[in-house]
Amino acid sequence: MRGDGTDGAGSGTGAKAVRRRLLSWYDANRRDLPWRRTGDPYAIWISESMLQQTRVETVIPYYERFLARFPDPRALADAELEEVLELWTGLGYYSRARNLHRAARVLVRDHDGALPGDAESLRTLPGVGRYTAGAVASIAFDRPEPVVDGNVARVLARLHAIEEDVGASATIRRLWKEAAELAAGPRPGDLNQALMELGATVCTPRRPRCPICPLARRCAAFREGDPEALPVKAKKSPPRPVRAVAGLVARRGRWLAVQRPTEGLLGGLWELPGGEPLPGEEPSTAMVRTLRERTGLAIPGVDALGDVDHVFTHLRLTLHVFRCKPPAGRVRLSGFEDHRWLSPDDFAALPQGGATRKALALAAEG
Numbered sequence: 001m002r003g004d005g006t007d008g009a010g011s012g013t014g015a016k017a018v019r020r021r022l023l024s025w026y027d028a029n030r031r032d033l034p035w036r037r038t039g040d041p042y043a044i045w046i047s048e049s050m051l052q053q054t055r056v057e058t059v060i061p062y063y064e065r066f067l068a069r070f071p072d073p074r075a076l077a078d079a080e081l082e083e084v085l086e087l088w089t090g091l092g093y094y095s096r097a098r099n100l101h102r103a104a105r106v107l108v109r110d111h112d113g114a115l116p117g118d119a120e121s122l123r124t125l126p127g128v129g130r131y132t133a134g135a136v137a138s139i140a141f142d143r144p145e146p147v148v149d150g151n152v153a154r155v156l157a158r159l160h161a162i163e164e165d166v167g168a169s170a171t172i173r174r175l176w177k178e179a180a181e182l183a184a185g186p187r188p189g190d191l192n193q194a195l196m197e198l199g200a201t202v203c204t205p206r207r208p209r210c211p212i213c214p215l216a217r218r219c220a221a222f223r224e225g226d227p228e229a230l231p232v233k234a235k236k237s238p239p240r241p242v243r244a245v246a247g248l249v250a251r252r253g254r255w256l257a258v259q260r261p262t263e264g265l266l267g268g269l270w271e272l273p274g275g276e277p278l279p280g281e282e283p284s285t286a287m288v289r290t291l292r293e294r295t296g297l298a299i300p301g302v303d304a305l306g307d308v309d310h311v312f313t314h315l316r317l318t319l320h321v322f323r324c325k326p327p328a329g330r331v332r333l334s335g336f337e338d339h340r341w342l343s344p345d346d347f348a349a350l351p352q353g354g355a356t357r358k359a360l361a362l363a364a365e366g
């Protein structure tokens with residue numbers, strides 16, 4: 001890690017100059033985004049939650065639909081989880097939706113239906129970590145709280161030529177410290193948004209636009225000539241491959257949909273019944289077995305429809321999809337929350353993950 005030198009942004013006059021440049025650049029260049037037209041802490045919280053791991057253009061229509069249906073914490077708290085998940089379908093990382101729903105209930109119970117203004121209280125809400133607490137406290141309440149997301153980490157790592165792995169805890173501490181120093185001035189909410197905006201639009205991962213950057217004169221990585229080499233990220237281990245089977249079980253033109261338990265991966269979402277094969281087990285055998293064990297239905301056999309691949313953060317799933325022969329018996333669930341027999345259209349309208357959407361598309365073709 002390089003020292004800050006005399007003009008480091010994290011020290012005295014350096015920080016002041018960086019703040020001034022960032023704010024005037026932001027005033028002239030900020031994108032007009034729906035959540036920037038409101039001062040409502042609830043709306044800002046929803047937008048910050050949606051924006052994690054998700055692109056701005058993707059978020060906009062989801063944000064607008066969500067706010068129209070749940071305009072305040074009380075409306076969200078009163079809703080059924082399934083309706084919240086339905087509005088979230090396609091955004092991914094469904095734990096965010098479950099946490100928003102839980103947190104809205106906490107707000108109604110403990111905070112009179114309003115978001116608290118300090119980061120410490122915000123962090124007691126389900127799903128609200130250091131980043132979201134800092135974003136809401138600074139943007140909605142003008143508190144001098146820092147934020148560090150991927151964009152901010154990249155800008156700060158380049159500004160200070162930080163050459164250590166940005167995922168290492170010592171580097172993370174340093175980045176938060178630098179961000180805190182910048183946020184400890186006027187307009188902390190705008191300052192944080194300026195850093196994020198600069199990372200999203202100018203100090204991009206590839207080919208940063210240094211010649212038009214307001215920080216170029218103070219940027220150590222630019223001076224050293226190779227900003228794209230930063231930030232340094234240690235190689236992540238590749239997603240672990242997993243296999244599963246899923247079966248289209250039909251009765252009188254309706255398909256069997258099962259709901260996953262609320263907790264855990266894809267919690268509360270709907271899917272085709274199935275499960276994971278045992279080591280060495282043929283997928284078709286696993287289909288017959290998991291259906292019997294997890295739904296109580298016995299089937300005489302299956303026809304293969306094909307495979308779909310889906311990547312989660314840590315997993316690479318190969319889902320073997322089958323059309324099941326007509327089942328016998330009554331549904332008795334084990335390890336699923338609920339079940340429904342639905343027309344293909346009604347099934348498609350349920351909240352579901354990407355792998356199930358792909359499997360249903362395969363089933364519709366087959």
Ligand code: SF4
Nearest residue numbers: 203210213216219227
């Ligand atoms: S000068 Fe270049 S590397 Fe430095 S902050 Fe600006 S865009 Fe990023």
